[in-house]
Amino acid sequence: MELKEIRNKNKISQQKACSFLRVPLRTYKRYENDVSYKSSYKYFLFCNALEKYQIEAKKKIIKSLNITIAGAGYVGLSLACLLSNNNKVVVTDIDSNKIININNGIVPFKDELIKNYLIRKKIIAEKSQKNVYLESDVVIIATPTNFNKETNQFDTHSIEDVINMILSVNKEAIIVIKSTIPLGYTRYLINKFHYSHIVFSPEFLREGKALYDNLHPSRIIAGYEKSKKDAVMVINLLKNNSLNSNVSTLLMKSEEAEAVKLFSNAFLAMRVSFFNELDTYAETRNIDSNQIIKGVSLDSRIGNFYNNPSFGYGGYCLPKDTAQLANSFLDIPNNNLIRAIVNSNETRKEFIANQIIKKVLSISNKPIEKLVIGVYLLSMKNNSDNFRSSSTIDIIQKLKNKGTKIIIYDPNYASSEKNFDKFINECDYYIANRYEKKLKNIKNKLYTRDLFNRD
Numbered sequence: 001m002e003l004k005e006i007r008n009k010n011k012i013s014q015q016k017a018c019s020f021l022r023v024p025l026r027t028y029k030r031y032e033n034d035v036s037y038k039s040s041y042k043y044f045l046f047c048n049a050l051e052k053y054q055i056e057a058k059k060k061i062i063k064s065l066n067i068t069i070a071g072a073g074y075v076g077l078s079l080a081c082l083l084s085n086n087n088k089v090v091v092t093d094i095d096s097n098k099i100i101n102i103n104n105g106i107v108p109f110k111d112e113l114i115k116n117y118l119i120r121k122k123i124i125a126e127k128s129q130k131n132v133y134l135e136s137d138v139v140i141i142a143t144p145t146n147f148n149k150e151t152n153q154f155d156t157h158s159i160e161d162v163i164n165m166i167l168s169v170n171k172e173a174i175i176v177i178k179s180t181i182p183l184g185y186t187r188y189l190i191n192k193f194h195y196s197h198i199v200f201s202p203e204f205l206r207e208g209k210a211l212y213d214n215l216h217p218s219r220i221i222a223g224y225e226k227s228k229k230d231a232v233m234v235i236n237l238l239k240n241n242s243l244n245s246n247v248s249t250l251l252m253k254s255e256e257a258e259a260v261k262l263f264s265n266a267f268l269a270m271r272v273s274f275f276n277e278l279d280t281y282a283e284t285r286n287i288d289s290n291q292i293i294k295g296v297s298l299d300s301r302i303g304n305f306y307n308n309p310s311f312g313y314g315g316y317c318l319p320k321d322t323a324q325l326a327n328s329f330l331d332i333p334n335n336n337l338i339r340a341i342v343n344s345n346e347t348r349k350e351f352i353a354n355q356i357i358k359k360v361l362s363i364s365n366k367p368i369e370k371l372v373i374g375v376y377l378l379s380m381k382n383n384s385d386n387f388r389s390s391s392t393i394d395i396i397q398k399l400k401n402k403g404t405k406i407i408i409y410d411p412n413y414a415s416s417e418k419n420f421d422k423f424i425n426e427c428d429y430y431i432a433n434r435y436e437k438k439l440k441n442i443k444n445k446l447y448t449r450d451l452f453n454r455d
Contacts, residue, residue, distance in 0.1 A: 003032045003047055010053045020053055021046055064088065065137040065237070070162045072098045072125060074109055075178055075203050076142035078210035081117045082241050092128040099125045113211040130165040133173065138237070139166050142178040142203075147320035152327040154182050154320070163193055171195070174230045178203050180261055180321055183328050186254035187225050196226035199234050200254045202261035207315065214238075219248045223257025262328070265321035266338055271306050272313040273344040279309035279449055280351055290451045309449040311433045312348045312391035315380045319345075319389045349391055353398035356447050360404075360429045363445065368403045374427030375408045376439060378416075392433050 001009075007017050018028035023046075031037045031046055065087045069076045072093035080091040093099055098108045102125035105118040126132050133139055143158035159179055166173060177186065177200045186200040200223040205213045220238045224231035228251070235249045252260075275293060282289030289309060297304035313319065326342050329335035360371055378390050396406050408416040409423040417423045420438070424430075430442055435450040 001047065001051075002038070003043065003050065006047055006050045006053075007032070010050065012053065017050060017053075021049055066135050067138045067140065068092060068133055068136040069140045069142060070128065071142035071144070071158075071179070072102060072108065073142060073144065074111060074114075074207055074210040075205060076140070077102065077107070077123070078111070078114060078205065078214050079140055079142065079178070080123050081114055081121075081211050082214040083237070084121065084123060086241060090124045090126055090132055092126050092132050094128045096127060099127055110208055111210055113209070113215075117211065128162075128165075130169050133166045134169045136166070136170055136173045138174045138176060138234075139170075140176045140178055145179045145181060145320075147323050149323075152323070154180065154324055156181060156185065160189070160192075163189065163195075163198075167193060167195060173197070174199065174233065176201055176234050180317065180324075181258060182324060183258050183262070184255050185258065186223060190225050197230050199224050199227070199231045200257050201231075201234050201238070202257055202264075204261075204264065215243045217242055217244055217247050219250065221250045221252065221257050221260055223252050223254035225254045262321050262325040265317050266325050266341060268306065269313050269318040269322045269345070270337070270341045272310065272318070273341050273348070275307045276309050276312065276348045276449075277344060279451075280348065283355065283449075289449075293451065308452045310380075310391065311352050311395050311449065312345045314389050314391040314393075316388045345391075349394045350398065352449070353395050353402070356395070356399060356429075356431055357402055357404070359447050364428055366428065371429065372405045372407060372427045373399060374423055374430040375406060375410075376423075376430055376432040376436075377434070378408065378410050378413055380433065390433075392431075395431070 007014070012020075014028060014032065015025060018025045021028065028046075031040075031043055037043050067083055067087050067089045069080050069083075069089065069091045070093075072080075072091050072095070076091055076093075080089050083089050091102065095108075101108050102118070102123055105122065107115045107118060139162070141159055141162050143162060145154040145156050145159065147153070148155050156179075159177065159181070163175060166175060175195070175198045177189075177198065180202070181200065186198055190196055190198050202221055202223075204218055217238070220235050220242075222231035222234045231251055235251065239245075239247060239249060250260075278292060278296070279289040282292055293307050293309075294304075296302055297307055322338065322341055326335070326338045329338055356373065357368065360373065361368070364371060375392060375396060378392050380390050380392075396408070400406060407423060407427055409418075409420060410416045411418055417426075424442060428445070430439070430446045432439060432446060432448045433450070435446075435448050435453045439446055
């Protein structure tokens with residue numbers, strides 16, 4: 001393609017073209033209009049450079065922003081790493097130890113990409129206070145919203161505390177909620193604070209791979225109530241800092257975006273529950289659940305993924321999001337499935353506890369009260385240090401209620417045995433939600449439903 005054709009394709013004047021190529025206008029005109037220059041190497045270079053006009057121009061219009069992130073968990077800190085390459089980013093938290101660790105380049109949880117990032121580049125972390133929001137163009141709120149079983153609602157007070165601090169010093173910032181929230185909550189915040197610049201953008205991150213998932217997002221969604229312009233800015237901010245230029249983006253109303261988050265996690269919880277129920281059936285009938293799962297998963301509509309049986313779904317997101325969604329269905333007639341997911345998970349944990357006792361008694365002459373069961377790790381999955389709402393914790397409580405003594409081995413859990421050999425020697429039987437090779441020598445006394453990580 002010739003120089004003039006490339007310029008016309010980009011819809012720019014000769015003046016803009018010569019400015020972009022950093023040559024005088026008379027020089028540019030000579031190369032565009034004089035056919036004798038078309039065979040020159042410089043003409044070739046000009047054509048190649050001008051082909052990239054749109055990409056380079058887009059980069060130039062991305063304004064560096066002052067971004068403050070409230071919450072230094074895996075969502076907040078991964079976003080801080082993502083956005084700090086092109087913006088001035090400060091991450092805040094109420095936990096002083098987290099602040100000290102981050103400023104020393106130490107990640108307060110397990111995520112190898114974030115760890116490597118902090119080794120190379122320092123993230124500024126400050127204790128949460130209103131002054132950190134004074135000059136913010138954008139504030140991203142990623143504070144925890146735990147599910148309160150007494151009220152059947154997310155505890156959202158941390159979000160409102162942050163918004164109060166922001167608006168006491170800054171009434172210009174765009175506020176982006178990344179915390180998981182109840183349906184209709186963004187609209188509630190806008191009405192409560194009489195502030196229209198609030199956007200909800202759900203996160204779809206895996207613990208242990210949070211920065212990777214921000215760099216390679218499956219989709220970017222922003223929900224708005226009043227200001228569509230703010231939501232567009234949020235989508236562009238996240239997309240332009242990711243490595244996936246073809247990522248799907250969706251702009252929608254705030255409650256629709258809130259529903260996407262809750263229904264996504266409810267579907268994942270449903271999938272976990274389905275394969276756990278399949279595994280319960282197979283174990284009860286003494287048939288191979290692995291073979292059944294392989295056969296079922298060969299259907300392309302089902303797929304061979306997210307189908308490894310466990311002690312039940314757990315972790316930070318699935319239990320609370322599914323419970324919140326079930327509560328949101330109280331006045332909806334068709335609410336059977338969502339509530340059944342929650343019930344299925346509880347039934348699975350009860351079944352697992354009973355199976356463990358049954359297996360132990362089959363190989364031991366000791367009464368239940370004399371049995372010592374060793375629990376290998378509380379975390380929900382391999383390569384994770386998070387045991388919040390772990391199904392294994394519920395299993396432990398059920399076993400204790402049946403009279404057994406429990407010893408936990410987990411380097412990340414304070415009240416546990418840290419010496420693996422001592423742990424092995426002190427227990428009669430062992431359980432593990434996820435299998436690891438170091439358990440190979442006790443396989444004949446180990447209960448796990450992990451089908452895919454065994455030797």
